Amino acid sequence: MSDVARLAGVSIKTVSRVVNDEPAVHPDTAERVMAAIEQLGFRRNLGARNLRRGSTTGTIGLIVEDVGNPFYSELNRAVERIATSFGRQVLTGSSEENSDRERELVLEFCARRVDGILVVPAGLQHGYLVPEMRAGTPVVFIDRPAGDIVADTVLVDNLGGTIEAVTHLAQHGHRRIAFLGDSPDIFTAAERLRGFREGCVRNGISYDESLVSMGTPTPDSVGDAVKRLLDGPDAATAVIAGNNRVAVHLLRALAHAERRPAMVGFDDFELADLLNPPVTVVAHDVSALGHAAAELLFARVQGDQSPPRKVVLPVHLVARGSGEVAP
């Protein structure tokens, strides 16, 4: 900046005025300054600016499990859209479902003085956030609630969605329904399992623990579960996939099975309608999730001091075929 000032023959403050479009600069002077800026390729240092102004940094942080997972990337996109409309940039990070990594990312973002943080929490302990939140960094939890603090949260109706899935299968005559879920440490997985149990109760189906398999989904783990649950005289005639990754592994495991059970997945996914049979899912609007969370965050950024809010977005069952086959 001082280089520009020297070249234009003005003071550094005048350069500042020009780059900030402040009034009270003579057009001729402004033009000289602009020319100097152009010539030197000057670009103002936003870091220094933010430091001096004590203002916001114009960035927000987004932490998800894995930015490469289509579910989270759609979320990322929705968040980015809102952030852009508020003139903010987005710093992203993948926690890899590891609470230490989550913490590290959050604190790193705080040290960078992001204006706010959106997080799909991996851990259950968020006490470390208290000082940051007290210091004025708003935090909104997405898809899963905070572990041990009260904070803004946006969720989907995991319970209701899974109940709906069970009911749908029951209405098509299924009495033995299996449930394949992610690790029960994950809120959504636990909640959906709860919904499964509740759904069984409501539909007069006796809840059978031997038809439940929970755990981080891998091709092998899901394949084994399929063998175990869908074989034998007491085999399940229908199966619910607890999330999109379970669903993918399940579909692959079933591809070469002789007898295909009815199936409903939680989370919609691309091409679900083109499979054979098309996959019935409990769908929810991931964009809306990101949208709602980001809107809430920016309300906080702009000073909203109301009590922490908890938003639960609706889900709806999309019947495509796989869930409508008889036992």
Add this chain to the structure above:
Amino acid sequence: MSDVARLAGVSIKTVSRVVNDEPAVHPDTAERVMAAIEQLGFRRNLGARNLRRGSTTGTIGLIVEDVGNPFYSELNRAVERIATSFGRQVLTGSSEENSDRERELVLEFCARRVDGILVVPAGLQHGYLVPEMRAGTPVVFIDRPAGDIVADTVLVDNLGGTIEAVTHLAQHGHRRIAFLGDSPDIFTAAERLRGFREGCVRNGISYDESLVSMGTPTPDSVGDAVKRLLDGPDAATAVIAGNNRVAVHLLRALAHAERRPAMVGFDDFELADLLNPPVTVVAHDVSALGHAAAELLFARVQGDQSPPRKVVLPVHLVARGSGEVAP
């Protein structure tokens, strides 16, 4: 920081020494300082630190067309992985295939003094980058080359891949092959079209322009093209989808067609193997693309001054069924 200093009864410089793990601080003093830090919830301001040290900001920028597209989110993930290994954070942005937006994002990132930029360029003019690059911000182009400057670039073998696709179809007896591509303004689309033409020549097929349809893929545009190209006496018996989005729309358009042509897609996608028939694709390793680009960028960040490099990653045809049906 001065609050911490006051509380601990030391100078602000000593606090600095403690948070930087500098030697020559008495253990007792350090402990007092740590306690004060804990009590006040102090977190050092990285912006101020970077300003003072004149060092790197510890961030890199990544600009893609759409962070929500699985192709780019996988890229994002690969980049993030390398960035993390170099202790950097990633700022992401979606250009939406708009060159003005691309420029805006790049300049914004530069103003934030990112250590380097990875960009899937939307535009063809990159002269605006020259001052930034001269000022020391390395830039690596991903998936598409820079328009009018020489710069590091990582591409995939679009030409070879499409030739391979045509050859594959020709070997299965197809003589009338259609090509559905994205807008020809996009480098990869143009390159693949060139590969299509070259593939026809090499396989003794007369290149028929009426079997080509280029343009931003939408369900309607692809649906119309399908009707036009796959109907009538001179209809194509096989079709090549120029990228993953064309492929998805194409599959949907073909789902209810009476006669299904053979098909090969460029870009692999999840569940391609589970469709009926499974989709043959020209696959490439998106992670490797991000990996290579990020590695190259960090080499530059760390001072590599060698001439700009151009890396072309290989592709390979994955035969799954849809490309092996006879005319």
Add this chain to the structure above:
DNA sequence: GGACACTATGACAACGTTGTCTCCTGCGGG
């Protein structure tokens, strides 16, 4: 002609850090 308003500009401090230099204290060796 002096008080006043207004325009255009600059000097200087401050944002929160850290690098450099200086200072103080205690200790061991001559």
Add this chain to the structure above:
DNA sequence: CCCGCAGGAGACAACGTTGTCATAGTGTCC
């Protein structure tokens, strides 16, 4: 007893900006 040296700590400037205040010049009005 004095000197030098090392460990521990602080004063101060500087990073690149911008907010505040001051200043000089130019009309304008009574």
